[in-house]
Amino acid sequence: MSNNSILLIDPNFDPANSANLSLLVKIGADTFSYVIIDQERKFVHAVYDEQECEDGYEKLKERLKNDTYLNLKYETVKIATHTQNVVYVPQELFNENEIALYTKFFADADSQNIYVQPSLQQNIYTVFSLPYSIEKIVNHNWQQSIKLEQNAGLLELAVQFDKETLIIDFTVGSFQFVYIKNNNIAFNQNYQFEDTEELTYFILLIVNQLNINMKQVAVNVCGIINDGDNKWSLLTQYFDKVEILTLVSDLDTTILDDMPAHYYTSLLALQTCG
Known part of the structure; x- marks a missing residue:
């Protein structure tokens, strides 16, 4: 494993x-x-995490060659991945018979299958596809x-908030941003940044574009922070109200006792998706 990775296994x-377990x-x-x-x-039973990969897709290929746990046979498997081919459609604008209307905004044209992922709130639909080469491997x-799309876990976590809220999930060099307003997901996007200066630029840009009141909005953060x-x-x-967001569930996460609980909030939240 690399210096940026960690593997925690129940002894x-x-x-x-x-074959009786789930892989997320x-x-x-x-x-x-x-x-x-x-x-x-x-x-x-196990958590594997690797930060600062040059390419998440290439890391998937590498781990499939070297990771015996990843190659076991599981009862259920959920794959949540970033993709350039994604459109978030409000419920009132969604028409399952006209998916082509949304896919014309995709970045790539080599998609084989189109997936539609509703949120628990049913107020937003994620229409996405995977790059053909990656879908073939999966x-x-x-x-x-x-x-699932990468932010699936965050979108399900959004269900618990009934006030104006930001959810920000950090990796070492990127963040996933969800804005909840009037009990709805008003904005959802991913960003990569090089340093604190660039992170500051993105945060202030989003706040200004969405006209968010930084004194009033509740900010819930998870991931690598x-x-x-x-x-x-x-x-x-x-922001005046910043809190750590951890997953509230009945999962026994004893193997994570020595780690900050919020590091894996969005990863563990994938169990509620699909």
């Missing part, structure tokens, strides 16, 4: 039992992670897998 994990994989532009869960016992390894670091200092400089 009692039995790979021979994988999240592929970002610059990250790759997965979790192995026993859904019946509500138990997390289908070869996990024929019955459920495909810690109280007192540069990201935290930036947010608390501009």
Whole structure:
């Protein structure tokens, strides 16, 4: 494993039992992670996370060659991945019979399959496809897998908020941004940044474009951010209400006891998707 990766395994994990377990994989532009869960016992057996990848898709290919846990047979598999081919459609504008209206905004033209992912709130539909080369790899390894867009976990977490709220999920060099207003997801986007200056630029740009009141909006953060670091200092400089967002669930996450609980909030939230 690289210096930017971590693998946490329950010492009692039995790979021979994988056919009764669930695998959740999240592929970002610059990250790759997965979790192995026993859904019946509500138990997390393993978490793998790698930050600062040059390419999340290439990391998937590499891990499939070298990672025995990733190659086990699982009862269910969910793959949440970043893609340039994605459009978020409000419910009132969505028509399942006219999907082609949305795919014309895709960045790539080599898509084979179009996926439509509704949120729990049913107020936004994510229409997306995977690059053909990646979809081919995913289908070869996990024929019955459920495909999700990268932010699927965050969109499900948004259900719990009934006030104006920002959810920001950080990696080392990127962030996923969800804006909830009037009980609806008003904005959802991903950004990569080189340094704190560029991060500041993106945050202030979004706030200005969406006319967000920084004194009133609640900001919930998760992922790679810690109280007192540069990201935290930036947010608390501009926003009055900044809190850490952890997943509220009945999962036994004992193997994560030595890690900040919010690092894997959006990854673990994938269990509620699909």
